[in-house]
Amino acid sequence: MESNTYDAIVVGSGISGGWAAKELCEKGLKVLMLERGSPYEHVKDYKSALREPWDLPHRGRTTVEQKKKYPVIHRGWAASEAVMDGWANEEDCPYTELKPFTWWRSYRMGGRSTLWGRQSYRLSQMDFEANERDGVAVPWPIGYNDIAPWYDHVEKFAGISGSLENIGHLPDGQFLPPMELNCVEKDVAKRIKQEYGDKRHLIIGRVANLTALIPGRSKCQFRNRCWEGCPFGGYFSTQSSTLPAAMETGNLTVRPYSLVRQVLYDKNTKKATGVEVLDTETNQTYEFKSKVVFLCASTLNSTWVLFNSATDIWPEGLGSSSGELGHNVMDHHYNIGASGIVEGYEDRYIFGKRANGFYIPRFVNIGSDKRDYLRGFGYQGGASREGWGKEVAELNIGGDFKDALTEPGQWTIGATGFGEILPYHENKISLDKDRKDKWGLPVLAMDAELKDNELKMRKDMQEEMKAMLTIAGVKNISTWDSGHAMGHGIHEMGTARMGHDPKTSVLNKWNQVWDCPNVYVTDGACMTSSGCQNPSLTYMALTARAVDHAVNELKKNNS
Amino acid sequence: MERRTLLKMIALLTGGAVIGGNAFLTGCSSSKESDLKERLNLTPQQIAFLDEVADTILPTTPKSPGAKAAKVGSFMKVMVNDCYEAPDQQIFLEGMDNLDAACNKMHRLGFVEATAEQRLSLLTAIDKEAKEYMSKKGDLPNHYYTMFKQLTLLGYFSSEIGHKQALRYNQVPGRYEGDVPYKKGDRSWA
Numbered sequence: 001m002e003s004n005t006y007d008a009i010v011v012g013s014g015i016s017g018g019w020a021a022k023e024l025c026e027k028g029l030k031v032l033m034l035e036r037g038s039p040y041e042h043v044k045d046y047k048s049a050l051r052e053p054w055d056l057p058h059r060g061r062t063t064v065e066q067k068k069k070y071p072v073i074h075r076g077w078a079a080s081e082a083v084m085d086g087w088a089n090e091e092d093c094p095y096t097e098l099k100p101f102t103w104w105r106s107y108r109m110g111g112r113s114t115l116w117g118r119q120s121y122r123l124s125q126m127d128f129e130a131n132e133r134d135g136v137a138v139p140w141p142i143g144y145n146d147i148a149p150w151y152d153h154v155e156k157f158a159g160i161s162g163s164l165e166n167i168g169h170l171p172d173g174q175f176l177p178p179m180e181l182n183c184v185e186k187d188v189a190k191r192i193k194q195e196y197g198d199k200r201h202l203i204i205g206r207v208a209n210l211t212a213l214i215p216g217r218s219k220c221q222f223r224n225r226c227w228e229g230c231p232f233g234g235y236f237s238t239q240s241s242t243l244p245a246a247m248e249t250g251n252l253t254v255r256p257y258s259l260v261r262q263v264l265y266d267k268n269t270k271k272a273t274g275v276e277v278l279d280t281e282t283n284q285t286y287e288f289k290s291k292v293v294f295l296c297a298s299t300l301n302s303t304w305v306l307f308n309s310a311t312d313i314w315p316e317g318l319g320s321s322s323g324e325l326g327h328n329v330m331d332h333h334y335n336i337g338a339s340g341i342v343e344g345y346e347d348r349y350i351f352g353k354r355a356n357g358f359y360i361p362r363f364v365n366i367g368s369d370k371r372d373y374l375r376g377f378g379y380q381g382g383a384s385r386e387g388w389g390k391e392v393a394e395l396n397i398g399g400d401f402k403d404a405l406t407e408p409g410q411w412t413i414g415a416t417g418f419g420e421i422l423p424y425h426e427n428k429i430s431l432d433k434d435r436k437d438k439w440g441l442p443v444l445a446m447d448a449e450l451k452d453n454e455l456k457m458r459k460d461m462q463e464e465m466k467a468m469l470t471i472a473g474v475k476n477i478s479t480w481d482s483g484h485a486m487g488h489g490i491h492e493m494g495t496a497r498m499g500h501d502p503k504t505s506v507l508n509k510w511n512q513v514w515d516c517p518n519v520y521v522t523d524g525a526c527m528t529s530s531g532c533q534n535p536s537l538t539y540m541a542l543t544a545r546a547v548d549h550a551v552n553e554l555k556k557n558n559s
Numbered sequence: 560m561e562r563r564t565l566l567k568m569i570a571l572l573t574g575g576a577v578i579g580g581n582a583f584l585t586g587c588s589s590s591k592e593s594d595l596k597e598r599l600n601l602t603p604q605q606i607a608f609l610d611e612v613a614d615t616i617l618p619t620t621p622k623s624p625g626a627k628a629a630k631v632g633s634f635m636k637v638m639v640n641d642c643y644e645a646p647d648q649q650i651f652l653e654g655m656d657n658l659d660a661a662c663n664k665m666h667r668l669g670f671v672e673a674t675a676e677q678r679l680s681l682l683t684a685i686d687k688e689a690k691e692y693m694s695k696k697g698d699l700p701n702h703y704y705t706m707f708k709q710l711t712l713l714g715y716f717s718s719e720i721g722h723k724q725a726l727r728y729n730q731v732p733g734r735y736e737g738d739v740p741y742k743k744g745d746r747s748w749a
Contacts, residue, residue, distance in 0.1 A: 059717035063641040182737030222732045349741035352732035388716045396686045399620040406725045408747040
């Protein structure tokens with residue numbers, strides 16, 4: 001018989017949920033991990049990963065039927081034949097867009113940890129101080145020193161490759177050997193250094209792909225097919241990393257098809273007693289009990305669970321007493337930058353497919369640099385030689401045309417900015433009680449947008465990239481701005497922020513819900529500000545830190 | 560990033576957007592959809608015709624086999640069936656007749672009967688015309704030849720022959736080197 005009592009319940013199996021499960025299990029707790037979607041087994045279920053690209057019937061393109069079924073995924077680059085099964089079913093799981101919002105979800109084991117971009121950067125003391133310094137929103141309740149040891153901890157296990165750069169606002173970490181910048185990128189980096197000295201840097205991306213062996217996994221094979229699932233375990237995902245570690249303890253139970261409808265709250269003890277689960281296959285409801293609950297259901301879904309919990313006490317949900325639950329939605333705005341042609345280097349080429357590019361850390365509003373907006377942005381990009389899609393002078397058809405297409409073309413280089421979005425109280429999500437999903441549950445309504453600060457920053461994101469490419473001698477520079485709907489950065493953050501004060505924040509400095517201290521929220525929902533760095537590494541570190549706290553609390557209470 | 564760049568480049572090469580790409584066509588639900596489905600069930604002759612068109616665009620050379628060897632005709636069938644909206648499917652179907660008619664007009668022969676030189680001169684002319692049309696067309700329908708060409712390029716270079724013989728393919732490179740010597744004539748990595 002299925003036992004329904006555990007020491008800890010983890011809601012979600014993505015990057016944060018995987019970490020919560022591993023850390024809790026390794027500290028000896030009996031853990032139930034709940035995943036709303038289907039199983040997705042390491043290697044065995046990576047169906048396309050070892051097939052040849054020409055075995056895909058549409059060679060990577062999606063069908064008319066898929067376009068109709070997955071309209072949100074088709075708003076950008078995420079729609080690709082090999083990974084369509086990975087995205088959440090949009091017909092079963094709709095949401096309401098009061099303002100345009102792109103929500104790219106994966107409802108299966110491992111969540112987006114198999115699909116993620118793997119770029120891994122630390123936030124710095126500058127980022128943790130930003131709200132307080134600028135008088136924006138509320139201050140973070142933690143500083144860099146609180147999280148630094150936990151960054152060390154998660155980096156060592158996850159395996160982050162990167163270079164030591166000694167840049168104050170982009171702290172170095174416990175890195176595996178860096179990947180290589182290619183010859184063009186190296187020279188552009190040199191030119192930027194000559195021009196800007198220590199103010200700007202072009203460095204190799206810090207990425208969760210293994211450039212050295214970690215027990216139980218293989219090195220990155222440079223196939224650049226990560227999001228199909230890596231049969232070598234060459235990058236960090238729940239499947240390759242945290243799940244096997246958690247399973248090895250013998251303490252983990254995983255239950256797929258388990259949609260958590262609410263956290264069960266006992267008003268006498270003022271604590272959670274467990275969760276209520278809807279089995280998405282059978283429509284049966286189950287209750288599971290535990291001493292502690294970790295909500296890691298992804299930023300907006302963790303808040304959805306809170307909205308639906310303890311509503312007899314707080315009509316707006318567990319954690320709503322501050323008036324901030326669902327508010328302060330953030331993301332990183334991008335799809336804006338510049339690119340151009342690099343002359344020369346015709347006798348240079350590359351070997352292998354690097355699932356990584358270069359990174360230009362933030363340089364605006366730092367030190368003496370002052371702009372007419374707050375915060376800043378980084379860039380991600382790369383240089384490469386054109387492939388068979390290049391234009392061939394004077395040739396459009398025939399044998400010479402074909403042969404010309406088989407040789408690499410000129411070098412091009414480009415980058416997109418990733419900009420910080422401020423936490424605005426009025427950028428929010430709420431429950432749309434008039435609209436239900438496949439299981440009759442109310443869906444989320446999104447009401448968030450970029451504001452003046454971000455729009456001003458975007459002008460700079462375009463101009464500064466153009467300026468750097470110009471200095472580097474790049475030709476035919478063109479800039480682009482594809483606009484940004486919230487969520488499109490897939491870095492959705494906020495809605496249950498951490499803070500010092502229960503009157504203005506949902507979580508305390510240990511990621512505990514102020515109103516219910518045995519519920520921890522450690523995914524992107526907890527973020528008090530967004531920085532401009534890719535956030536997943538921070539969720540890992542905050543999760544490991546919160547688990548340590550939770551287990552210490554349990555020990556205290558038991559002694 | 561790479562995929563986006565690729566689509567952009569195919570579009571650039573053929574003077575417009577990638578047909579059947581992410582730009583979404585709505586409406587146009589034809590009452591003759593069942594009729595259209597029937598006709599999309601291309602015959603072996605039609606697939607052979609498409610192979611010849613593709614092989615004129617990308618023929619066999621001393622360096623590598625052509626599009627026919629890579630079975631681009633069959634690939635086009637799959638793509639038009641699954642990835643094209645109904646109005647584009649219609650244009651594609653009519654395009655085969657239009658192309659044959661154009662060949663008759665230029666050479667007094669059907670496309671399949673025409674010599675390789677005749678086919679090349681015909682498609683060279685249509686290529687120019689289609690590219691110009693697509694770059695200026697605005698909301699007008701797509702050009703059938705642009706479909707043939709886009710699908711030929713994609714179908715050929717993404718095929719096994721395209722990967723291994725036209726380009727160089729290494730399924731498991733195992734490492735990355737960002738600065739290796741290149742000499743003119745070396746093939747691109749697929």
